[in-house]
Amino acid sequence: MAIWWAIRLIWNTIMDLLVFVATLLFLKDTKNPLKGESAGVDHEHAPKRIVHRNVSLDDIKLVKKAMNMTINDVVLGITQAGLSRYLNRSYGKIEQQNQNSSSLPKSMRIRATVLVGLRPTNGIQELADMMAKESKGRWGNCIGYVLIPFKIGLEKDPLDYVRKAKATIDRKKLSLEALCTYSIAQFVINIFGFKVGGAIAKRVLSRITMAFSNVVGPLEDISFYGHPIAFVAPTVYGHPQALTIHYQSYVNKMTIVLAVDPNVISDPHQLCADIQESLTIIKDAVLQKTLIINDVV
Numbered sequence: 001m002a003i004w005w006a007i008r009l010i011w012n013t014i015m016d017l018l019v020f021v022a023t024l025l026f027l028k029d030t031k032n033p034l035k036g037e038s039a040g041v042d043h044e045h046a047p048k049r050i051v052h053r054n055v056s057l058d059d060i061k062l063v064k065k066a067m068n069m070t071i072n073d074v075v076l077g078i079t080q081a082g083l084s085r086y087l088n089r090s091y092g093k094i095e096q097q098n099q100n101s102s103s104l105p106k107s108m109r110i111r112a113t114v115l116v117g118l119r120p121t122n123g124i125q126e127l128a129d130m131m132a133k134e135s136k137g138r139w140g141n142c143i144g145y146v147l148i149p150f151k152i153g154l155e156k157d158p159l160d161y162v163r164k165a166k167a168t169i170d171r172k173k174l175s176l177e178a179l180c181t182y183s184i185a186q187f188v189i190n191i192f193g194f195k196v197g198g199a200i201a202k203r204v205l206s207r208i209t210m211a212f213s214n215v216v217g218p219l220e221d222i223s224f225y226g227h228p229i230a231f232v233a234p235t236v237y238g239h240p241q242a243l244t245i246h247y248q249s250y251v252n253k254m255t256i257v258l259a260v261d262p263n264v265i266s267d268p269h270q271l272c273a274d275i276q277e278s279l280t281i282i283k284d285a286v287l288q289k290t291l292i293i294n295d296v297v
């Protein structure tokens, strides 16, 4: 068993690194309404629009518990469902103009870069300890890249969105991609300097549709110098991608934050609404299923 596990780990890591190198050299995501065209357009310095929505963390936990999965699985699932709804509508509009009946393209390569923290622990408390101790050694970023393929398509059973997300995440868990990309980045920066490192990162990122992040926040209400905090909404600026999705939990709330280049995505509120609606549909499917099971028993 252990040997089989090790073989799969090594195999997956090699495959992931090959895809990473291929992306650096030529492999682009499918042209789609969420991705800016890389040539000529500068998403790095374009103004970004930032919008957010609150959804109930309890709804996400309900799905998680009923399907025996993790919060990450559910969050990726509702995102894939939301993006599929949004893209279906976008392609629907194009289709009406063209007078033919294609819905979503059959196979699309849409990927997200996820930054994975490689520190063993990273909570608020550890951060406070780190700052208090003034230990210079542990300061700085310690993160690797992972490329997550997004499954875009309309599912008959809404729970399939979450099942497929879990399969993607389980596969990515069994790989040392983050560790390797972190080491490679360190190596490149040490040997060739920050300029080359930055150029490589920009090249890879500009071929990928979006950036994605999901961070667990405080479980209880906190305050900052006596001011109670109502919600937490992180975002980022300066990377060459037209769409960034952050999920940030805070007590019993999950905040979805989108940062978009409005030249590419002119209706970010619609995209937020699609993700929120997907959560509702998936939650309702779970409730209906448990209802049926209870009736039978």
Ligand SMILES: *[C@@H]1O[C@H](CO)[C@@H](O)[C@H](O)[C@H]1NC(C)=O
Pocket (backbone or CB within 6 Å): 052, 053, 054, 230, 231
């Ligand atoms: C999200 O929740 C916070 C805190 O309750 C509130 O201040 C904010 O306006 C909410 N955002 C939206 C878009 O409803």
Ligand SMILES: *[C@@H]1O[C@H](CO)[C@@H](O)[C@H](O)[C@H]1NC(C)=O
Pocket (backbone or CB within 6 Å): 068
């Ligand atoms: C839930 O998932 C875990 C790990 O994936 C597994 O060990 C456990 O048996 C599952 N429980 C149920 C009730 O399916």
Ligand SMILES: *[C@@H]1O[C@H](CO)[C@@H](O)[C@H](O)[C@H]1NC(C)=O
Pocket (backbone or CB within 6 Å): 085, 088, 089, 091, 092, 093, 103, 154
């Ligand atoms: C997908 O698009 C078609 C045509 O534009 C529309 O009729 C259908 O309701 C859409 N499906 C979903 C789930 O949004």
Ligand SMILES: *[C@@H]1O[C@H](CO)[C@@H](O)[C@H](O)[C@H]1NC(C)=O
Pocket (backbone or CB within 6 Å): 098, 100, 101, 102
């Ligand atoms: C739909 O029409 C457009 C333009 O006429 C064409 O490029 C596209 O291939 C068509 N799609 C299908 C599935 O026929």
